[in-house]
Amino acid sequence: MEALDIRPALIIAQREVRDQFRDWRIIFPIVFLTLFFPFLMNFTARQLLNFVNQYGAGLVGERLIPFLLLITGFFPISVSLVIALESFVGEKERGSIEPLLTSPLADWQLYLGKLLSSTVPPLVGSFLGMSVYIGGLVINRIPLPDAETMLQIIVLTITQAVVMVSGAVVVSTQATSVRAANLLASFIIIPMALLIQAEAVVMFWGRDTLSLWWIVFGLLVLAVLLIRIGLAHFQREELLGREIDVLNIRWIWRIFWDHFRGGARNLLDWYRSVLGKTLFELRGSMLAAVVLAVIVIILGAQQADRFLLILPEGEFQERVREFGFNLPVGGVGSVQQIFLQNVRALIVGLLLGLFSFGVLGTLPLVATLGLLGYFTRIMEVNQLPAAQIILSGVVPHGIVEVPAILLSTAAVLRIGFLLATPMKDKTVGEVFIIAIAGWMQVMIGLVLPLLLLAAMIESWITPLIILRFFG
Amino acid sequence: MIYAENLTKHFADFVAVQGIHLDVRAGQVLALLGPNGAGKTTTVRMLTSVLRPTSGTARIAGYDVVAEAEKVRSSVGVLTEHHGLYSRMNADEYLTFYGRLYRMPEGLIEQRKRELLEQFGLGEARKKKLGEYSKGMRQKLALVRALLHNPPVLLLDEPTSAMDPESARIVRDAIRALRSDQRAVILCTHNLAEAEMLADQIAIIRRGRIFLNDVPERLKQFLLGPEEYEITLRDGAGIPVEILPLGVALSRQENGRYVFRIDQPEEKIPLLLKRLLDQQLPVLSCAPVPRSLEEAYLRAVSLHEENGNGSA
Numbered sequence: 001m002e003a004l005d006i007r008p009a010l011i012i013a014q015r016e017v018r019d020q021f022r023d024w025r026i027i028f029p030i031v032f033l034t035l036f037f038p039f040l041m042n043f044t045a046r047q048l049l050n051f052v053n054q055y056g057a058g059l060v061g062e063r064l065i066p067f068l069l070l071i072t073g074f075f076p077i078s079v080s081l082v083i084a085l086e087s088f089v090g091e092k093e094r095g096s097i098e099p100l101l102t103s104p105l106a107d108w109q110l111y112l113g114k115l116l117s118s119t120v121p122p123l124v125g126s127f128l129g130m131s132v133y134i135g136g137l138v139i140n141r142i143p144l145p146d147a148e149t150m151l152q153i154i155v156l157t158i159t160q161a162v163v164m165v166s167g168a169v170v171v172s173t174q175a176t177s178v179r180a181a182n183l184l185a186s187f188i189i190i191p192m193a194l195l196i197q198a199e200a201v202v203m204f205w206g207r208d209t210l211s212l213w214w215i216v217f218g219l220l221v222l223a224v225l226l227i228r229i230g231l232a233h234f235q236r237e238e239l240l241g242r243e244i245d246v247l248n249i250r251w252i253w254r255i256f257w258d259h260f261r262g263g264a265r266n267l268l269d270w271y272r273s274v275l276g277k278t279l280f281e282l283r284g285s286m287l288a289a290v291v292l293a294v295i296v297i298i299l300g301a302q303q304a305d306r307f308l309l310i311l312p313e314g315e316f317q318e319r320v321r322e323f324g325f326n327l328p329v330g331g332v333g334s335v336q337q338i339f340l341q342n343v344r345a346l347i348v349g350l351l352l353g354l355f356s357f358g359v360l361g362t363l364p365l366v367a368t369l370g371l372l373g374y375f376t377r378i379m380e381v382n383q384l385p386a387a388q389i390i391l392s393g394v395v396p397h398g399i400v401e402v403p404a405i406l407l408s409t410a411a412v413l414r415i416g417f418l419l420a421t422p423m424k425d426k427t428v429g430e431v432f433i434i435a436i437a438g439w440m441q442v443m444i445g446l447v448l449p450l451l452l453l454a455a456m457i458e459s460w461i462t463p464l465i466i467l468r469f470f471g
Numbered sequence: 472m473i474y475a476e477n478l479t480k481h482f483a484d485f486v487a488v489q490g491i492h493l494d495v496r497a498g499q500v501l502a503l504l505g506p507n508g509a510g511k512t513t514t515v516r517m518l519t520s521v522l523r524p525t526s527g528t529a530r531i532a533g534y535d536v537v538a539e540a541e542k543v544r545s546s547v548g549v550l551t552e553h554h555g556l557y558s559r560m561n562a563d564e565y566l567t568f569y570g571r572l573y574r575m576p577e578g579l580i581e582q583r584k585r586e587l588l589e590q591f592g593l594g595e596a597r598k599k600k601l602g603e604y605s606k607g608m609r610q611k612l613a614l615v616r617a618l619l620h621n622p623p624v625l626l627l628d629e630p631t632s633a634m635d636p637e638s639a640r641i642v643r644d645a646i647r648a649l650r651s652d653q654r655a656v657i658l659c660t661h662n663l664a665e666a667e668m669l670a671d672q673i674a675i676i677r678r679g680r681i682f683l684n685d686v687p688e689r690l691k692q693f694l695l696g697p698e699e700y701e702i703t704l705r706d707g708a709g710i711p712v713e714i715l716p717l718g719v720a721l722s723r724q725e726n727g728r729y730v731f732r733i734d735q736p737e738e739k740i741p742l743l744l745k746r747l748l749d750q751q752l753p754v755l756s757c758a759p760v761p762r763s764l765e766e767a768y769l770r771a772v773s774l775h776e777e778n779g780n781g782s783a
Contacts, residue, residue, distance in 0.1 A: 008572060011568065011571045011572055012572075015557075015560075015568050018564075019557060019559055019560070022559040023559065091555075094553070094555070095551070095552070095553025095554070095555050096553070096555035096556065096557060097555065098521075098551040098552070098553055098555055099549070099551055099554075099555040099569070099613070099616065100555070100572075101521050102519045102521055102544055102547065102549040102551065103544060103569065103572045103573060104541045104542075104544040104545040104572070104573060104574070105544075105572060106541065236520075236521045236522065237521075237522055237523055240516065240521060240522065
């Protein structure tokens with residue numbers, strides 16, 4: 001079937017791999033990271049094992065061995081990002097992509113060829129490096145990680161490479177020079193650095209077999225999303241038809257303003273037709289945020305049994321009284337503080353969401369409601385009147401604040417959804433601006449007024465109700 | 472072979488190409504002339520199914536550029552503005568790579584490589600890294616790549632730019648040979664002399680519109696008026712005005728060289744010469760005054776400006 005003919009992709013991949021092996025700037029780091037680096041890791045493993053064993057901390061050493069295997073495998077695949085940027089944007093910059101585009105190749109065949117050529121050589125280097133490292137462990141009679149951990153690390157390495165390369169393609173569609181692409185690559189490097197840290201935490205601290213598989217699953221989903229977006233944008237029209245490196249503030253503003261304003265004639269019209277439409281579009285994300293909220297409250301409550309907190313008897317009443325004496329009721333300062341703190345948290349949520357297709361943008365919601373679930377359960381365990389405390393201390397302002405957080409979370413999730421949805425007639429940059437405009441509509445139209453109201457209630461009304469109940 | 476009707480391309484608010492009509496038959500060369508940014512490259516990209524037209528249709532070798540894009544690309548050989556050579560490859564590897572992409576059998580790739588590299592004088596450099604090629608060699612190799620799969624349609628962007636006169640001649644000969652071989656060729660060029668030498672049709676594009684499209688002679692006649700002829704007399708002898716036949720007007724004279732504007736030259740020149748000889752005037756020569764395409768092009772551009780960028 002001609003439609004699924006992958007031979008042209010293999011021809012592209014073969015040429016590119018051959019080309020890479022003629023470039024010492026690519027060969028040198030791969031060889032260094034494949035052959036020298038694993039020895040260094042072996043040496044590190046031996047020294048650290050000896051050191052920690054002196055203090056009876058064999059567990060640390062035991063967990064260090066697979067982590068070093070992960071790092072040994074990761075370093076060579078980090079080169080895949082450079083290769084991919086060079087392969088996709090470098091061809092654009094040198095103009096060698098145009099003859100390719102005039103050949104009878106389908107866009108996806110070219111994409112696949114480049115994906116393979118950017119992923120396979122670093123992966124081969126990575127597996128070679130891991131083999132050298134494991135060989136070193138065997139020679140030095142250091143116990144090997146168990147089979148499942150090794151399999152997890154191998155699968156993780158492959159998915160990380162695919163994520164980096166497919167991310168590089170998305171970045172490449174937004175640049176016509178390697179320099180611009182390298183700058184944009186921070187959108188890949190920073191999340192990957194965070195991911196490695198998260199993997200380190202899982203491997204050293206919360207080590208259980210399921211956690212790493214969850215990371216693999218998350219990476220696979222991410223890879224699929226990135227490949228989908230990459231395929232949608234890696235098309236002839238977009239590769240040749242647009243000059244996108246120049247920062248065009250006027251264009252950015254026009255796109256933003258057109259979408260933010262949405263053609264409304266006045267504020268009332270904006271609330272009614274524009275924001276109303278945005279909120280309607282937000283219904284799926286809102287449902288996801290509500291479901292997530294319920295889950296984290298339950299999970300938070302469950303954690304109370306794991307991280308139990310026993311309060312000294314009588315302390316609660318005393319604290320409430322102390323709280324009552326120090327309350328700045330009627331002042332503006334606390335309103336400002338609470339409001340700004342909440343806004344800051346939501347902006348951090350937005351920034352995290354931008355790097356993670358909206359996923360990490362749920363953190364403010366997860367943290368707030370997770371803690372609510374946790375402390376509610378702690379209060380029950382400590383035989384405090386949880387229902388009364390929640391009703392008097394949380395519900396008065398929470399009834400306004402929680403919807404605001406839910407809306408903000410839904411808006412960030414919507415950004416992720418839009419970024420992950422291929423739109424052939426728009427660049428990733430355009431989609432990004434449109435998504436931010438949508439988030440701003442929700443923030444300015446609803447979330448900020450609600451947060452301000454919640455801050456006023458929390459400062460001026462909630463303390464009075466608490467004192468009335470418990471003071 | 473190449474047919475386009477009302478071909479239009481917009482990039483957001485910018486109109487790159489507007490309502491282009493083209494009809495290039497097998498064995499014809501069309502020169503597409505125009506300043507930088509006129510829309511030549513966009514037109515070529517639409518004709519090679521690289522860009523999708525905003526409106527209008529085009530067929531290449533019988534295939535629709537939108538619905539049958541892959542077949543169109545298989546039928547076209549394109550010399551792009553950027554040669555797009557890979558500096559770490561040699562010519563042999565480079566052409567094999569493209570031959571495979573065009574799904575040519577290995578034996579045919581070898582045969583075509585050998586023939587074309589020899590034809591363009593690159594036979595000895597086939598194993599040399601392309602990074603070491605001169606500009607002219609790169610240009611020739613890019614042309615070889617465009618011809619490798621023996622396409623019925625060729626779209627050539629500045630095929631002789633950066634070439635030495637000898638190489639340029641080889642390339643021009645190759646284009647003539649392609650024409651004889653019933654290929655349809657579109658030549659985008661700034662080299663008007665070359666266009667005049669090679670083209671059967673000239674299309675002048677400006678601000679995205681083709682405002683003139685005709686055979687070179689008719690274009691010149693339209694833009695520069697009827698053809699002029701120069702008659703030279705020995706020893707600066709004079710021509711009495713009363714002997715000139717009707718339809719022959721003296722344009723200018725200098726030292727026995729007379730330039731006439733003549734309607735229906737086939738009929739009037741023999742009559743004029745007969746009268747001169749009857750008067751026993753010492754005629755040394757009679758020849759048309761050469762008029763360059765450049766002159767016509769510049770006239771066309773100024774006409775286009777005068778007419779407010781409409782059709783001339």
